[in-house]
Each structure stands twice: as C-alpha cells, then as structure tokens.
Amino acid sequence: MRAQMKTQRLLLRWLEPEDAKAVQAGCNNWNVARMLAVVPHPYPDGLAEEWIAGHANQRARGLGSAFAITLEGTLIGVVGIDNQKTGEFELGYWLGEAYWGKGFATEAAQAAVTIGFADLGVGHLTSGYFEENAASGSVLTKCGFEYSGKSNRHCLARGEDMPSHDLVMTRDRWIDGLVQQGS
Template structure:
C-alpha cells in the first residue's frame, strides 16, 4: 500500500487499518448493537472475521475504488469509516463506532472531514449513503452533512441474516459546494480544511489507481 498521510481533525485521526488494531477491532465490533445497524459487519465478530478484514486492506486500496480508515482517538481504534464504489459505480460512505464512544459527536466529526476529502481530493461528483429506518442517529448525521433521501432499497444484513429495508440518501457535489464554510478576509475557510491538504497524496494515489484500470 502506498503511504497515506493521516487525516487529522480536532479530536481524531483517520488512518489506514494496521495489524495493531486487531484486538480493539474485535472488542468493539463484536457488539450486537453495532452490528445490527450495518449491512456488511457479521455477528458475532470473531477473530477470523477481524483477520479477514485486515488481510483485505491492501487489496481494497490497490483497486483504487475504496478508502477504508480507522477512526482513531488517542492512538487507539474507536471505529471505522470509509468511502468506496458500491453499486452502479456510485461512491458510498459508511461508518461505525464502538458503543463506549457514542453520543460524543465523533462520527459527525469524522464523516464531515471524509465527505470533504471525497469531494475536494477525490473529485467525486456525488456520494451516497444509507441507514436502516430505526437508526435515527445515523439518519440525523447524514442529514446534517447535507445528504437527502432518495429511495428505499432492500439490503442483505450479515448480522441479521436477512434482507432489511434501507433508506438511501445522496449528496451531489453541487449541494456540497453550497454548504461549504465561508472564507475569512485572508481567503481561509472558517472551518478547518487542513485534513484535506494532508491527504492530497493519498487522493492522488487513489485517482491514479482508478485511471489505470
């Protein structure tokens, strides 16, 4: 995997998964209250599941169509977030957070900077996302980020072992541009934009991989 410069926010670091994340990944992901809200996370979340996920990382990045990152607080994994090609060549954002870290605004903080990274650095035209109807917290986060409901779909849930109704949402580039923070008199955005700058080398890597395929 080419070197990825971590994306730094006020309280978090978004970085690639590493072997050292294995123990924390198993501990936090092996939680029904986390897994039931996700389509691709199995439950129970076993050591084998963690090993499979970690072993997939280099291949996912090498394909140039996925950016998967640890949500790191204080040097430890507290969750995961990413954006990658799903259906119909659409780039979809997804995330999860360990239960001990809920209700602290961590997902909003991480998702906001990844949203900006995807548009600013990856030059995407649109990001899609989705949440289950009873996951109101995720729906609120996406709405705050500018996503709007588009349609209902049925998605296979590994944890539930069945297809589940999902509320699909989308954020086109034009709406994101309208939501961007204003600049001050020096041309600097009032909201921190440094994380995207730190990640430009990674964005170039992803774009080059996409264009070479």
C-alpha cells in the first residue's frame, strides 16, 4: 500500500508519531467527536500516540491504514480504510472544524477510495454517517457511494446509539466512475 497520495490540494500520508498532538486537538473538538462513532470525548492524553503506533501492524496484516490529510504541510484531518471492527473494509474520515465546507473531505475520501480499490484490492467499501450529519452523506455520495440501509451506530463521544445511514461502493461502480471521468 502506498505511503502517500497527492490530490489537487492535499497530501495524504501515513500518520507519524509527531502527528499525535494535532490528532488529539482535532478529535478533542466536540463538534468533530460527536459525529464519529469510535472517538471518545474528551479525547484522553496518550490515545493518539497509541492509535498511530498501531498502524504499521495494521498495514502489515493487510487491514488498511489511516492517513493524515495535510494542506500545505498542516494536518487538517484523517481519512482511512480499515476492516478491524466490522470485518469489511470501511471508509472513515474527519476534518478539523475550520476546514469544513471547502471540499477537502470529498477530495480526501476520493483518494482513500482509490487506495482501497487500487492498493488493497477490495471488492467493496462500506461507510456511514449519523443521520444528522448530512454534509458527510453528501461527501459519500459525491464519491460514488450508494445508500444501502439505515441502522443505529454507537457514538462513543455521546455514549448512545444514533440513527445512521449505511452506504456501499463496489469495485465495479468505482471502475465505471473512472471510465466516465476519462470520457
């Protein structure tokens, strides 16, 4: 799996230990944490270091990886593909609040989808978003994900289950999108 990917405005790269402070700061924002399933709030000291340290093993086992989303050298969020929790490869992402609404999430998610299909060779990707987070739904549909159902997902930061929309993208749909872009 590639260590980095350049998009029009961003560089996605493997997370490094020195990113821990920025990850903790981003995840410690309630407006970010409350929209994510597996991020606690407040975000405890040492958790980002521990999380980042586990990525090399995750990559070595073919379970995907998380990438720092950087803009002009500054970490503005994280995007990743992993299959540790659901048994399926799942796309997840977050951006620091100051970077919302500028198209960065879509740009980073599209790059991560390419990594999932091109580098990991997955047959399909899943993702989802809490019902109240329509902006995330928009990101996923712009990337080519299709609605596959509703569920309740636990939100660690809120300590409760939240209504969620589930989405999926197949390898064939991704390839069709590439062909359409080339025409």
